[in-house]
Amino acid sequence: MNFQNTLSYAQQLDREDTLAPYKSEFHFPQHQGSDVIYFTGNSLGLQPKRTQQYIDGIMNDWKSLAVEGHFYAEKPWWDYHERLARPLAKVVGALPQEVSVMNTLTVNLHLLMVSFYRPTKERFKIICEEKAFPSDQYMLSSQVRFHGFSPEDAIIEVKKRKGEHYWRTEDILEVIEANKEELALVLMGGVNYYNGQVFDMKTITDAGHKAGALVGWDLAHGAGNIEMQLHDWGVDFAAWCSYKYMNSGPGNLSGLFVHEKHLGKKDIPRFEGWWGHNKQRRFLMEPEFDPMPTADAWQLSNPPVIAMAPYLASLELFEEVGMRALIAKRDTLTSYLEFVLQEIDKEVESNFEVITPKQDRACQLSVLLHGEGRNLFNFLMHNGVITDWREPNVIRLAPAPFYCSFEDMYRFGQLLKKGILSK
Structure with missing residues (x-):
């Protein structure tokens, strides 16, 4: 133009x-x-005006129904989170059963690492980008130490070339290939928080799988910002916050993605809680965990619906546009x-x-x-x-x-x- x-x-x-x-x-x-002229939607999105009515609806149901709101509210609380799955799946290019909403971003990454970082003596290395967002660095280092490895040995940071401000895809692929015999996981930010670079997630995911590793993405700056096809790309898992481009409010809930190929498995390592249990049998209080056949199997506790309401309000806007x-x-x-x-x-x-x-x-x-x-x-x-x-x-x-x-x-x-x- x-x-x-x-x-x-x-x-x-x-x-x-x-x-x-x-x-x-x-x-x-x-x-x-x-x-104001607002340029910080990459830190905290503005509040949609319709958010208030969504929160008020829950507060009114709580006032008039109390505990019965779990089942008899206009939007019953016990399955409130399910209303977010379909519109959120469209945003990240997933099947509805592959997404869920819970916790916050780093908490969800830790929970997903339980399932997808299973190091062995031979395969224990993780590839990430140089100077990833500090929370990711802390999360990765603590996970590595928890498994008895040294971050200096286990974490490989792909660096930018001298004098350049961005990463080259070929350099990332070269590092994956060079470490393919010891590589357990590739976990990077889909969009870098500092320079705004969008990584070639499909190519990197393919290379990680070819090397025999699992591949996950931190999409804090990706969700609601870029086009993604997490299902078609074969990404193993991903998580994102909802308060940047998705306008759900400060520090609000995280979304997560688990590829269909990992769903419905009872033997996958996972920290478990009762909201991940079979929905139809959840209130029978059974002693053995029977996971939901969806990404909801990673949920632990009943959903915080007051926090989910702003997310649902924003997703309505994404549905419209x-x-x-x-x-x-x-x-x-x-x-x-x-x-x-x-x-x-x-x-x-x-x-x-x-x-x-x-x-x-x-x-x-x-x-x-x-x-x-x-x-x-x-x-x-x-x-x-x-x-x-x-x-x-x-x-x-x-x-x-x-x-x-x-x-x-x-x-x-x-x-x-x-x-x-x-x-």
Whole structure:
């Protein structure tokens, strides 16, 4: 497209945007009486306005029905989580029986590791990306130590090439091949939190399986952001948080995926709890665990429905719009943001460097601000732009397509220019 860095052009793009009305479906923080420009949906998505009615419904049922709400509420609590499975499966490219919602992300990764990291003396190594999100690093190291291995020996980090800001798929495949005799698991982030790179999950999954390993993905920055086909790719397991692009509220529940080929197995190692037990016999209080034939077998306790309500409200929006339409707007919006950055860069004779690879990106642009410091970030925050700062001098910009507009991108560019010139 032949973009223009003008207000009238940005407003024209908004008029042509079929998803533009969805911006009014969300609550925005206010700055001097106007909505902020919100770039941190990769940390915490905005609250959908319909969320309140979903939570109120449960609170009213609790007030009027008490314990009977488990079975007689408008949306009975005992199977409330099942309402999330079908729309969530569409978001991540899974079968409904392959997904469940419970706990939080790192908790679910630990629980999934019980099933899918079963090291032996011969096969015990795990491959991940260099400088994975700290919680993943802590989780992997503690799992390795729990099994009696040293993280220094068992965890292999795939590094970026010297002077580059991104990983090359061929380097990941080379590390998998080099360690194939000792490799137990490949577990990486599907979208890197720092540089926004989207990994080639299908190719990496295929390579891990060819090497005789299992393959899992942390999709914290992937769910609701990128197109995935977890079932068709043969991914063994995955987990994600719901509070970033999926707008379910701070620290809210995690989703998980377990491939169909692993379901219905009573002998798979797993930490077990009564909500993973056969649904039809759950209240018979039987002593022997009979797992659900779905990913719900990994559930432990009855679902926290007050926490699930915002997730269900957001999934309703995803059902209405569909991932294909979201991704189409995401790509145009992100490209326009990149264009605006390039135009401002020329005007102020600065030196912005987008460290997110152009061909492997989604909603996020990570921008290295050469010659600029945290004062620029502070200026943006004080002028109604909510963005994210990462040391040494990177700002992460995530123009979420549900609620960011093309006019937002233009106005951000003007504020960025003002912040640089006002030094």
